[in-house]
Amino acid sequence: MNQLIRVLVVDDSAFMRKVISDIINSDPRMEVIATGRHGEDAIKKIEEFDPDVMTLDVEMPIMSGLDALKWIMKKRPMPIVMISSKTKIGAETTLQAMEVGAVDFITKPSGAISLDIGKVADEIKEKVYYASKANVQALQNEHRPKKVEPSLIKKDRQAVVGKSSIQKIIAIGTSTGGPKALKTVISQLPASIQAPVLVVQHMPAGFTKSLADRLNRLSELTVKEAKSGDVLENGHVYIAPGGLHLKLVVQSKALSIQTTLDEPRKGHRPSVDTMFESLAQINQIDVIAVVMTGMGTDGTIGLKELKKRHNCYSIAEAEETCVVYGMPKSIVANKLADEVVRVESISHYITQYCRG
Known part of the structure; x- marks a missing residue:
């Protein structure tokens, strides 16, 4: 027993x-x-x-x-x-x-x-x-970020418009242990990155705004709680608001955010699956999909849809740095991960891919 x-x-x-x-x-x-x-x-x-x-x-x-x-x-x-x-x-x-x-x-x-x-x-x-x-050891460790390109001023960036060029989108899903993992990853991304970042962190309403504000203070990127109608801009991070799903849609040839009150998925709203599935419906984008620490399997179904596209590069957080090795474990078990990476190295892989 x-x-x-x-x-x-x-x-x-x-x-x-x-x-x-x-x-x-x-x-x-x-x-x-x-x-x-x-x-x-x-x-x-x-x-x-x-x-x-x-x-x-x-x-x-x-x-x-x-x-x-x-x-x-x-x-x-x-x-x-x-x-x-x-x-x-x-x-x-x-x-x-x-x-x-x-x-x-x-x-x-x-x-x-x-x-x-x-x-x-x-x-x-x-x-x-x-x-x-x-994993208490993962909780204790302060994952030291590698240095990124210095930038004292968050420069104005052009909104993502037009259909002629392929736009890279970074999409991150996480749950238990996510706030600390997001701090490690987002704080290492350079202001010059040529992609917007979408984030689903399982969290109730009232907490995602505080999370966005904290990450904004620690990052070279502009971090905000997403709202319907936001037009994506490179170097900006959009965090799904607690209690709402986040989807990406095309409006007037621009990529913009839509938040919805659709039913929770596996008990989650926002849902990583919902975000990934919305990206799978859009042409002319390359997706860098990242699944980090968290219990459960949210993200697996959505990533399967993304992987039906030829232009999705996926990263799963390695077990040794996960607080709870659930969501990334499911990604790895379903053979959906192109890379399995410690949390402090994820931003490096993202940055390298965005330069490609």
């Missing part, structure tokens, strides 16, 4: 500790072995109970979840799922936590004390379970 995954639940609300514990204990694969009231309490409970995985509230008194996470990832690295509010401050702090080393996060449906937390019960069980299997 498999040993139960041992979980520590940390939240300053006694109600939230009880409800989250009950949800986790209802899963036959896991058991809550202790709870904590704040960051300092969490550190003590880790030393006392040695859990396999922890849920950690972001906003707590005495020691915040972010401060506790920083201590834990330095002193006793382990898989951690953050529990966050949907506020702008909550989103920004949660994304900091992803960079520090949290595996994933869950948003409370209605504030710090969510009486309706049961709405996300399945998400809690799934994310805590898969977090327990995460």
Whole structure:
């Protein structure tokens, strides 16, 4: 019989500790072995109970979840799922936590004390379970980017128009562990790159704008949350908004973005499959498709459609740098990957292809 995954639940609300514990204990694969009231309490409970995985509230008194996470990832690295509010401050702090080393996060449906937390019960069980299997070493590593072409000013770029030339499109799909992987890849791409970048990161509404803003500050490229009607420009990164699918369409001979409320795919909206499939419908483009860390198989069906075209070059992130080797594993297993590359080298391969 498999040993139960041992979980520590940390939240300053006694109600939230009880409800989250009950949800986790209802899963036959896991058991809550202790709870904590704040960051300092969490550190003590880790030393006392040695859990396999922890849920950690972001906003707590005495020691915040972010401060506790920083201590834990330095002193006793382990898989951690953050529990966050949907506020702008909550989103920004949660994304900091992803960079520090949290595996994933869950948003409370209605504030710090969510009486309706049961709405996300399945998400809690799934994310805590898969977090327990995460590659903690990949979480700890700071993948040092190689130097890219220096550019102090983000120059104005021409919108992509016309049918006469082949346009290269970079399309990236990722999930669990994605924010940190995106930071590594996007920050290494040079401002001179002759392609726009489309990104689907599995993330709820309210968080993708903060992700785009953080990446924009760290990148030579212009990074923004995508919106319907955006006309693609080289050197720009368009991140699918949480809760909406991102598709590419041709309007007035220009390539532009369309966001939709179509049904989720495999529980995801935005979906990597949806983005890839929309690209497969467009002529006169070359696609560099990149699938990085994440649980599940999103991207495989869409990449099969893209691979029916002769002009799709695909990159899967290597297992050793993935936080969760699910999405890239499916790409490799289905023999859809032209390259299997460590995350810190992905931008190099993209840049070389775009020069070709």
